[in-house]
Amino acid sequence: MTKTLVIAEKPSVAQDIVRALTPVAGKFDKHDDHFENDRYVVTSAVGHLVEIQAPEEFDVKRGKWSFAHLPVIPPYFDLKPVDKTKSRLNAVVKQAKRKDVTDLINACDAGREGELIFRLIEQYAGGSKPLGKPVKRLWLQSMTPQAIRDGFDALRTEQQMAGLASAARSRSEADWLVGINGTRAMTAFNSRDGGFFLTTVGRVQTPTLSLVVEREEKIRKFISRDYWEIHATFGAQAGEYPAKWFDPKWKKSEDVEARADRVWSAAEATAIANAVRGKQATVTEESKPTTQASPLLFDLTSLQREANGKFGFSAKTTLALAQSLYERHKALTYPRTDSRALPEDYVPVAKQTFEMLADSGMRHLAPHALTALNNNYVRPSKRIFDNSKVSDHFAIIPTLQAPSGLSEAEQKLYDLVVHRFMAVFFPSAEYTVTTRISTVAP
Structure with missing residues (x-):
């Protein structure tokens, strides 16, 4: 009897899938690294089990990091197991290579990274030639049992996921290329006068660090300035009400800290307060009905x-x-x-x-x-x-x-x-x- 291998991204998700499928597919037997019944074999990764690397013949060793050896652009990428999870990778690959397993379901997280995790495992399991087993995609928006069963009833084809798979792979390879070339270039530059000064560069790390540095520079250059506001209390027939002075002639200027209700000297603020203290006011009032919708749903x-x-x-x-x-x-x-x-x-x-x-x-x-x-x-x-x-x-x-x-x-x-x-x-x-x-x- 042929079976379908389901590969989840985490063990907890594999267990959820088993619990959801049991009422419709029958009881599963639990093994050391997978669950199995007459129809399905369910196993899982633990995040990334495989990572890309340059083939040995195109790798530049650390002692030769120099501008002369840049850029590092290998014609293709090899795969290597993540050291900490080799045993889990071997267990998943063993199930994928079983003769009675005729097709695969990618049940990794529904996103670009989940797509990459599965595709690299599939490629590694195939070795020099593809596994040649049809692949379908389980795409879940929630993890309730009914949502999982609905997902199995609406599996996506490998062709439907080709674009996301290409995006995931190209992003991974681009990260590697930016990281390896940027890090070696900056390290070579900072080590030009002798020694070895490792300077890491990354697609996300470097611009994020730049934002932090720019913000820190603004904070260090900031010069605090005192300003004053004039507050008053007016009496009316219906009771008292608070008010705050503002300059009706104020206009925006190059001073980003300026406001219509700010005064930049204590003497000017005191003069304004003394000039109006105890005097009657002429009041104008305008009321407008308005509405405010709720913010959008959360991302x-x-x-x-x-x-x-x-x-x-x-x-x-x-x-x-x-x-x-x-x-x-x-x-x-x-x-x-x-x-x-x-x-x-x-x-x-x-x-x-x-x-x-x-x-x-x-x-x-x-x-x-x-x-x-x-x-x-x-x-x-x-x-x-x-x-x-x-x-x-x-x-x-x-x-x-x-x-x-x-x-x-x-x-x-x-x-x-x-x-x-x-x-x-x-x-x-x-x-x-x-x-x-x-x-x-x-």
């Missing part, structure tokens, strides 16, 4: 920014929490996304998500979800559902699975995503902006 960057502002979470912490809510708790959709919209056919799922929140027993969320359902707030809107703004992944939203056993930090981040998800469907806030100008003649 990873906006979620990290919001979590930092509200809770002080670092970007790394927010990603780790979101990844845990996605993988472990199955409570959020795929977090590594740059989209802030949902697919246009996702309206029914959004309604089901509100129904889950309304029935979840989470008292701080359920009443708002119920309000949205009772008022039919969940309906098509280009601001929320727009295929043109969705690429590989859509915005981060709650799944149909209510979480339990969350840590305090996980609960905070989950609530943040749910609040944003619900808010985007509610009507815009309506309020009145009143501008009152009190003019005092000196």
